[in-house]
Amino acid sequence: MSAKTVPPPLIQDRKFVVPLLCGPGPCAYWPSVTEALAKPVITPNCDEFYNVLDDIRAGLQYVFQTKSKLVLAMSGAGHSGMEAVISNLVAPGETLLVASRGMWDQRAIIIANRLGIKTEITSVPSNTTFSMEQLESELKRTRPEAMFITFGDSSTGTIQNIERLGDICHKYGALLLVDTVVSLIGVEFLMDEWGVDAVFSATQKAFSGPAGIAPVAFSALAEEKINNRKHEPSFYFDIKLLANQWNCYGDTRTYHHTLCPPMLWALRCCLQEIVKETLPVSWARHASSTAYFHQRLQEYSIELFVPKPEERLNTVTTVMLPEGYDHLEFHNYMREKHNILVLEGRGPTLGKAIRVGIMGVNATKEVADKVADALADSIQALKK
Ligand code: GLV
Numbered sequence: 001m002s003a004k005t006v007p008p009p010l011i012q013d014r015k016f017v018v019p020l021l022c023g024p025g026p027c028a029y030w031p032s033v034t035e036a037l038a039k040p041v042i043t044p045n046c047d048e049f050y051n052v053l054d055d056i057r058a059g060l061q062y063v064f065q066t067k068s069k070l071v072l073a074m075s076g077a078g079h080s081g082m083e084a085v086i087s088n089l090v091a092p093g094e095t096l097l098v099a100s101r102g103m104w105d106q107r108a109i110i111i112a113n114r115l116g117i118k119t120e121i122t123s124v125p126s127n128t129t130f131s132m133e134q135l136e137s138e139l140k141r142t143r144p145e146a147m148f149i150t151f152g153d154s155s156t157g158t159i160q161n162i163e164r165l166g167d168i169c170h171k172y173g174a175l176l177l178v179d180t181v182v183s184l185i186g187v188e189f190l191m192d193e194w195g196v197d198a199v200f201s202a203t204q205k206a207f208s209g210p211a212g213i214a215p216v217a218f219s220a221l222a223e224e225k226i227n228n229r230k231h232e233p234s235f236y237f238d239i240k241l242l243a244n245q246w247n248c249y250g251d252t253r254t255y256h257h258t259l260c261p262p263m264l265w266a267l268r269c270c271l272q273e274i275v276k277e278t279l280p281v282s283w284a285r286h287a288s289s290t291a292y293f294h295q296r297l298q299e300y301s302i303e304l305f306v307p308k309p310e311e312r313l314n315t316v317t318t319v320m321l322p323e324g325y326d327h328l329e330f331h332n333y334m335r336e337k338h339n340i341l342v343l344e345g346r347g348p349t350l351g352k353a354i355r356v357g358i359m360g361v362n363a364t365k366e367v368a369d370k371v372a373d374a375l376a377d378s379i380q381a382l383k384k
Contacts (some may be wrong), residue, residue, distance in 0.1 A: 059271025092116030103347030108176015152183025157318030266269025
């Protein structure tokens with residue numbers, strides 16, 4: 001080989017000690033998902049392929065609680081859902097009102113601005129949520145084409161009530177776009193009943209699957225805007241083209257890009273598990289195990305970042321990091337001593353809180369007990 005060529009590198013075998021996954025995601029898989037990831041490569045164009053897509057779309061209609069036809073999954077992490085929802089529904093020069101209380105709505109602002117969309121921002125302190133009065137008066141003031149809001153926010157550990165928000169948005173001619181990445185499956189969410197126009201989620205949270213595929217759904221109003229829009233979103237995120245690939249209308253088996261078979265099988269398997277458990281049982285399991293976790297923390301006098309119980313998210317808890325503690329040292333101790341993964345705060349909770357997910361297959365009282373005991377031990381052990 002000449003001196004100009006690149007020699008083959010040594011790619012070693014690597015070991016990874018799997019901790020108990022109790023951060024804000026990624027979550028542990030359903031055991032059946034591990035098997036599903038090894039299912040055969042499914043090739044485009046055959047009936048088997050479209051049957052899998054149909055199964056996924058039916059499962060997604062159930063988890064989003066929507067009868068809309070325009071339901072599919074983006075090839076990409078949750079961010080691809082965010083970008084698809086924003087870029088298909090708000091044109092450059094139009095206005096997106098962003099209700100901001102954490103890190104994910106900040107991402108929405110960045111994405112929108114890069115697309116040439118104007119953003120208006122309304123905020124609340126990051127350990128609280130919005131009143132409908134505040135959101136309505138901002139809609140009245142800014143008259144946006146759409147409002148973006150995060151339902152469950154993993155950076156703050158809050159859950160936003162949005163039950164009446166669809167009607168309020170529609171009164172001012174705005175579409176309602178909702179991030180359910182860390183909340184879907186763990187918290188009741190009713191797309192049609194609440195008048196949500198576009199929603200995206202991700203599979204590595206309460207779905208208990210791998211990251212890399214992002215469910216999205218659009219209402220009839222959103223579909224109308226997509227079908228009549230004058231702007232072209234990027235090719236990869238174009239929902240009109242993807243709707244044809246996913247055969248949303250039953251007669252459009254058109255190639256767009258190559259979908260990832262293991263991700264399709266994994267998502268389909270998560271949906272089968274969720275259907276088996278049923279949503280109400282899953283919502284109740286998340287609510288009771290997280291409430292139990294909070295009670296255990298209270299017994300240890302460990303404080304939470306979100307003061308009002310009704311504003312606390314049932315999947316991810318933001319636990320106050322006591323004064324003088326280093327979040328990385330805390331993270332490392334939890335991992336090394338207890339083999340439990342919890343994560344540092346992000347955005348407004350960086351350096352202030354530790355984020356704990358009692359979520360997906362790990363939403364159980366046994367896991368809550370283990371994590372509460374390990375947190376208490378770590379606080380004691382790392383006292384300066
Ligand atoms: C990522 O999704 C996080 O919540 O940190």
